Amino acid sequence: MAPPPLPTIAPTIALLGPGAIGTTIAAALHEAGRTPMLCGRTALPSLTLRGDGGDLLVPGPVRTDPATIETTVDLLFVAVKATQIEAAAPWFAALCDARTVVCVLQNGVEQERRIAPSLPGSPVLPSVVWFPAQRQPDGSVWLRGKPRLTLPQTPAVGVVVAALQGTRCAVELAAAADFTSLAWRKLLQNAVAGLMVLAGRRAAMFSRADIAGLALAYLREGLAVARAEGAVLGDAVAQEILAQFQALPADMGSSILADREAGRPLEWDIRNGVVQRYGRFHGIPTPISDLVVPLLAAASDGPG
Template sequence: MPGGLDRVAVIGPGAIGTVVAAALHEQGRTPFIAGRSKRPELQLQVDDETLTVPGPVHTDPAESPGTADLVFLAVKATQTAAAADWLAALCGPETVVCVLQNGVEQREMVEPLVRAGTVVPAVVWFPATRELGGPVTLLSPPRLSLPEAPGAIVVEDVLRGSRCAVEVSTDFTTLAWRKLLQNAAAGLMALTGRRSGMYRRDDIGRLMLGYLEECAAVARAEGAQLTDDEPRRLLDQFRTAPVDRGTSILADREQGRPLEWDVRNAVIQRRGIVHGIPTPISDVVVPLLAAASDGPG
């Protein structure tokens, strides 16, 4: 981690963490890399180019170089608690923690683990995949949305001019829920073991529209400005995507890892209860995802 004002760290050098680490490295801001599995370096495949981010990936919080100015947290939401020692080792009162995770509850989940510092959620719009033991592949240009909030300016400054675009929004609630709808619907792929092509089926299209209407009703109650045609627009987006386009929750299912069913799907059910909005499709989808993830059996 370089000295001065650019002490940047990435916790969780997986698909998303590697993309951000590469964007930082290309800008001369090579981050300190905090992970779970030892590796000498990170590799990112972008079209025909392979970018290498010098490591190593540190796996012991005792190896922390001290507090960072900016920490990107890119572990899965199911892994956040296990990354608490890294957060403790890298965060001081001036540290900004930018949470690169799906969901709408990043602050509630991460703030209790950051004893000092400011937590800023981000919407991660780009897909990236990670082969076990292999490089990460970037599938579309990296783009983040952040709320107009303390700390967002630090993220914007650090990534300015890099391959990872940062947008600071005055209506983050709408963006975060729009992305959550996308993730909730993508969760159906983890149930079928199929990719985007499955949304072209009429029966799945009807199920998805009903599910998205339900999610949109909860999102609106939470303050998101979603238009009536949002569910149809999203369905069309999934139907026109390449048939083999996956999603990180499907990758987790295929690799036998715990699924982010709580932050991506159950949250709609939970917030529906708060607002008195029925969520009959979630009431079927969520237990199936939870059981697929956590068993028993």
């Protein structure tokens, strides 16, 4: 399948949710001379991305009031957490119309289904985010790998490819069936990262034989559900994902662990609950999910 034609006029771009992933995308765009409008909950004068090549400052400000938005945009990157979609509805109304392409930079395999009801008929483009970015105590974001997105090959993808062309963020296009497989592979990775929350530990925990065994069993449980949903993933995927965790720096965390440490609501449903829900739908036993999911849900409720 040939790639979609690129727009001949530079698109107007906004980014909603300048957290770790959002800051990385904003920095990539700014570096290429395509600085997006920044929108979020917290007013900031700028964003800072840290990496091996030094710091990159993205000029703001971060706008916090959707009522001040005067016009819609061609492309909206949505990097708020799935737990914040409902609260983001005023932003969608202000930034989007039926022609706005909405690229969702969120975890999970239900991105389109969850966000589409809040949009004014805008085309929704799910993505798979393949880079480790961590927010630091000073508010900056530490990018600890090369940024890469996988997007489905659809008519709407051209505007995203054009926006990110020539930036530090690589874009890969996948046919629908391949995208399903890749999205579920990333979902399995996200699900296992939830074990960090329950242990209160970072990547070093996966060097323990007992944790490695638990992670493998959990991955194989999710793999059965993923295949029932149409993902084409071999048996080796479970061991490959575990090996990725074991190869991480010992102090590498995950976004769900960062949320737990900060006392924020957790994305437990789209990362872990989905395996349990789809397993039940397909009649697949999910004994590990049946233990992990309620514990994560309880942790998301906060103290007390």
